[in-house]
């Protein structure tokens with residue numbers, strides 16, 4: 001099953017980045033689309049693109065890069081759960097937390113305290129503050145956080161929900177295929193898939209920001 005999700009740019013460059021998990025090798029590629037200025041500088045924004053034009057240079061180009069591959073373990077849960085005995089909370093306890101002092105929320109039945117992380121969160125302080133005391137599972141997933149973000153989350157686990165308050169964790173990622181990829185020769189496992197994906201993303205990027 002190939003899974004595509006939005007990701008942060010691991011090189012902290014720009015724009016549209018996607019993480020692609022392919023089976024059966026469980027390979028992850030980060031595909032980023034960013035603009036190249038003919039002057040050599042990589043321009044991060046639409047303004048940057050205008051600057052390229054203003055300098056009378058050839059139009060900024062779009063470039064698709066595969067930034068890296070990494071192996072992920074299929075057994076790794078999509079959202080981390082603490083392995084040792086962790087404190088159990090009810091949904092009510094979380095909702096009544098003193099959110100003026102601490103920022104606590106639930107994601108997929110796990111309770112996180114992100115007070116220390118608020119100012120470091122790449123998505124901003126405010127989104128997290130607005131979710132304090134709530135179940136943030138859907139909001140978290142809608143953003144399409146990267147595997148890096150999911151790894152980072154583990155640091156902020158303070159407990160989990162009591163059995164009675166847990167809900168079925170849904171696999172909300174968009175699956176590109178329902179059927180299993182047959183061996184290495186499958187289309188999604190080959191180089192063609194990321195290339196095609198890159199083209200699609202590039203067209204989308206030009207449409208949105210061009």
Ligand code: HEM
Nearest residue numbers: 007008112122123127136139140143145146149152153156
């Ligand atoms: C412990 C919980 C969380 C951690 C560790 C975390 C971490 C991160 C990280 C590392 C990024 C950079 C992009 C990436 O790598 O995916 C990010 C982006 C973002 N996050 Fe979170 N996040 C958390 C919870 C949330 C929640 C609950 C929301 C609610 C909507 C949220 C909204 C966002 C947004 C809007 C972005 C920016 C996405 C973009 O610019 O494309 N995050 N987060």
